[in-house]
Amino acid sequence: MHTNWEMLGHQWAVDLLKKHLAHNHLRHAYLFTGPDGIGRRALAIHFAQAINHPERIYDPEDTHSQQIARMQHPDLSIVQRQEGDRDIKIEAVRELQRALSLTPYIANSRIALLLDFEQASESASNALLKTLEEPPGRVVLMITAESTDALLPTIVSRCEVIRLRPLPLGMLADGLEKKLKIPKDQAKLLAHLSNGKPGTAIHLAQNPARLEMRSKALDTLHSLLSSSRTDRFAHANRFYRNKPELVDTLAIWLTYWRDVLQQTTSSQTPLINLDRAEEIARVAQQLDTAAAHQATRQLETMLQDLRTNIEPRLAAEALLLRLPTISP
Amino acid sequence: MKVSVLQENLAHGLGIVSRAVAPRTTLPVLANVLVATDEGRLRLSATNLEIGITCWIGAKISDEGSTTVPARTFADLVGTLPDGQVDMDLVVQTQTLHVRSGTSNTDIKCIDAQEFPPMPVPDLRDGVVFNVSDLREMIKQVVFAASSDEARPVLTGVLLTVEDNLVTMAAADGFRLSVRKAELSQGSAQSMKAIIPARALNELARIAGDGDDTVTMSLPPGRGQVIFRTDDVELTSQLIEGSFPDFEQIIPVMHNTRTVVSSAAFLKACKQAEIFARDGSHIARLNITPGDELQPGSVEISAQSEETGSSEAVVEATIEGQPVLIAFNVRYLREVLDVVGTPNVALETTAAAAPGLIRPMGDDGFLHVIMPMHLGG
Numbered sequence A: 001m002h003t004n005w006e007m008l009g010h011q012w013a014v015d016l017l018k019k020h021l022a023h024n025h026l027r028h029a030y031l032f033t034g035p036d037g038i039g040r041r042a043l044a045i046h047f048a049q050a051i052n053h054p055e056r057i058y059d060p061e062d063t064h065s066q067q068i069a070r071m072q073h074p075d076l077s078i079v080q081r082q083e084g085d086r087d088i089k090i091e092a093v094r095e096l097q098r099a100l101s102l103t104p105y106i107a108n109s110r111i112a113l114l115l116d117f118e119q120a121s122e123s124a125s126n127a128l129l130k131t132l133e134e135p136p137g138r139v140v141l142m143i144t145a146e147s148t149d150a151l152l153p154t155i156v157s158r159c160e161v162i163r164l165r166p167l168p169l170g171m172l173a174d175g176l177e178k179k180l181k182i183p184k185d186q187a188k189l190l191a192h193l194s195n196g197k198p199g200t201a202i203h204l205a206q207n208p209a210r211l212e213m214r215s216k217a218l219d220t221l222h223s224l225l226s227s228s229r230t231d232r233f234a235h236a237n238r239f240y241r242n243k244p245e246l247v248d249t250l251a252i253w254l255t256y257w258r259d260v261l262q263q264t265t266s267s268q269t270p271l272i273n274l275d276r277a278e279e280i281a282r283v284a285q286q287l288d289t290a291a292a293h294q295a296t297r298q299l300e301t302m303l304q305d306l307r308t309n310i311e312p313r314l315a316a317e318a319l320l321l322r323l324p325t326i327s328p
Numbered sequence B: 001m002k003v004s005v006l007q008e009n010l011a012h013g014l015g016i017v018s019r020a021v022a023p024r025t026t027l028p029v030l031a032n033v034l035v036a037t038d039e040g041r042l043r044l045s046a047t048n049l050e051i052g053i054t055c056w057i058g059a060k061i062s063d064e065g066s067t068t069v070p071a072r073t074f075a076d077l078v079g080t081l082p083d084g085q086v087d088m089d090l091v092v093q094t095q096t097l098h099v100r101s102g103t104s105n106t107d108i109k110c111i112d113a114q115e116f117p118p119m120p121v122p123d124l125r126d127g128v129v130f131n132v133s134d135l136r137e138m139i140k141q142v143v144f145a146a147s148s149d150e151a152r153p154v155l156t157g158v159l160l161t162v163e164d165n166l167v168t169m170a171a172a173d174g175f176r177l178s179v180r181k182a183e184l185s186q187g188s189a190q191s192m193k194a195i196i197p198a199r200a201l202n203e204l205a206r207i208a209g210d211g212d213d214t215v216t217m218s219l220p221p222g223r224g225q226v227i228f229r230t231d232d233v234e235l236t237s238q239l240i241e242g243s244f245p246d247f248e249q250i251i252p253v254m255h256n257t258r259t260v261v262s263s264a265a266f267l268k269a270c271k272q273a274e275i276f277a278r279d280g281s282h283i284a285r286l287n288i289t290p291g292d293e294l295q296p297g298s299v300e301i302s303a304q305s306e307e308t309g310s311s312e313a314v315v316e317a318t319i320e321g322q323p324v325l326i327a328f329n330v331r332y333l334r335e336v337l338d339v340v341g342t343p344n345v346a347l348e349t350t351a352a353a354a355p356g357l358i359r360p361m362g363d364d365g366f367l368h369v370i371m372p373m374h375l376g377g
Helices: A013-022 A040-051 A065-067 A092-100 A122-133 A168-177 A182-191 A198-206 A208-225 A229-239 A243-264 A274-285 A289-307 A312-322 B007-018 B071-081 B131-146 B198-207 B263-277 B329-339
Strands: A027-033 A076-079 A110-114 A139-144 A158-162 B004-008 B031-039 B041-047 B051-058 B058-064 B066-070 B085-091 B098-100 B104-109 B129-131 B157-162 B166-172 B176-183 B192-197 B215-218 B226-228 B233-238 B257-262 B281-288 B297-305 B309-321 B326-328 B343-350 B356-360 B366-371
Touching: A013 A040, A013 A158, A027 A040, A040 A110, A040 A139, A040 B343, A076 A092, A092 A122, A168 A182, A168 A198, A182 A198, A182 A274, A198 A208, A198 A229, A198 B215, A208 A229, A208 A243, A208 A274, A208 B263, A229 A312, A229 B085, A243 A274, A243 A289, A243 A312, A289 A312, A312 B051, B004 B007, B004 B051, B007 B031, B007 B041, B007 B051, B007 B071, B007 B085, B051 B198, B066 B071, B066 B104, B071 B104, B129 B131, B131 B157, B131 B166, B131 B176, B131 B198, B131 B329, B157 B198, B176 B329, B192 B198, B192 B233, B198 B233, B257 B263, B257 B297, B263 B281, B263 B297, B263 B309, B263 B329, B263 B343, B281 B329, B281 B343, B326 B329, B329 B366
Parallel strands: A027 A139, A027 A158, A076 A110, A110 A139
Antiparallel strands: B004 B058, B004 B085, B031 B041, B031 B066, B041 B051, B051 B233, B085 B098, B098 B104, B129 B215, B157 B166, B157 B192, B166 B176, B176 B366, B215 B226, B226 B233, B257 B309, B257 B343, B281 B297, B281 B326, B297 B309, B343 B356, B356 B366
């Protein structure tokens, strides 16, 4: 039946966790690392479902499993950054420790899911160490994070680390087509756009508005490349006002410049913006590697600067003026 | 579901279960009270997944059924209703509870009872039976010594053991230990051992009723829960995982000085010392001087603070053994003297740096150990 726990890819990880379950060798703590959208949380939740299934198998129809999937299970504790907070607070970890000291309410084990733990404050991380060192019985901790580097080494060394990596694009496209019944071309595009990250691909598939926004952003970029300075100024003036949208747009542009940069070096790495292959090839023809590189760098710098207190308007103007000019 | 109850009973029941309601959790249903018909009575239950409280109230049941009602809304509403009969009628499709009393008509939006976490159904045949007032006394004598430091979860609980007809409760926080033993009127067939959160026992003492009622305690095997049940109230608590330190080792077996004082006089002197000690490190010095043929022995209890001043109080005592100067955290002394329950109390000490043992005179069931404080200089 669910040999892969309904995950897209990451078969090796599922097999490893299944082995732990079958041999009753559950670790007290697992750390799932990988970029956003790779499937860390999905894997942790499916694992939790299997742990608390009476027969220790993955079965999405089971009542407990459904409650876990909704993140509303009596024996599932969730720690994550609260909206409006800068980081994960120590109070949240303390509260978790209290819950974990009690026997499980109805299931086999109490599960603690600590999401994006790289966002934890230093004191919260240190408080968690205590639990990792002397875990209460019948408790499994599952931590997700961008990478092991973002955590205290003392946390990493006390967890079984499951490093999730992007899937081969062909494999992801195949999975999207077969499991989510997405048309072949669309599936291929989504695989490229998500850069092999199944979570991101599924999110895009379920939110057509995101895809539309991406098309619009790229159209704008392409037309700006052949626009006059006046037009660029005018655009920058509208552009900087909505910061979240600005960040989103810049991130999309960055994927485009990455593709252009690769084309100028005749690299074989697959394109992200597969549906714009011709347009990217044409832009790349008119630029050399240095120019493409410079544009990419500028976008990266601006994205970074936006996280600090930069004046968005000035930055947007500077960025647009410095973008290379090409003939349409 | 269609039931009629008395406003007074409903308000009383909601007051009892409300302490287990969890208003802010990931499970919205925990902010609700389960309302269900149960063998001719109306059952009200709330749980925060640590403590669950159920209360049964008398009701006239026309139609069986169940739902969960937002606790805050329900309790506030019932509080405003006039004395007398309250009629409740549930529309299952919309999960709306229609509440009618006198001239008022209200509709409350509810959550399906299926969403409510299952509460354990106890098998009370193997239970241990306590007299309510005895149980409350036991709880009072140990629960204050439990730790509030979540970093050591085991010490935030009370160890309860039952062997034959002897029941023992013990709590410790690293600085003091309280142990209460009692005999059961009915022996228990099985021995039991569990660490119960102190919070749950405090709640139990609050809701268990009075006088000659009995409470039945049971530990369903393999569930990690303890259940206390009276005629119309039930409290369940998750147990704390882990093993409790071997507290027998901490209890001093011998002493060099034994001081017997009036509990009330000693308590009063400690309260006086605490007024000054509380600003600093809570230190109270006890200067214990044995008497001779001419005058009785005495304990001088003193405390001082840089800011507020100092206090000294002398209490007459019957003292056997060596004189000793020893310091204790005065809050700990005060808290144990508050619960000893006998007119006289014995303080057994060996040396200034060794723990002191407090026993009520004439009650072998209770003992309390306090670590001394360091007397600098």
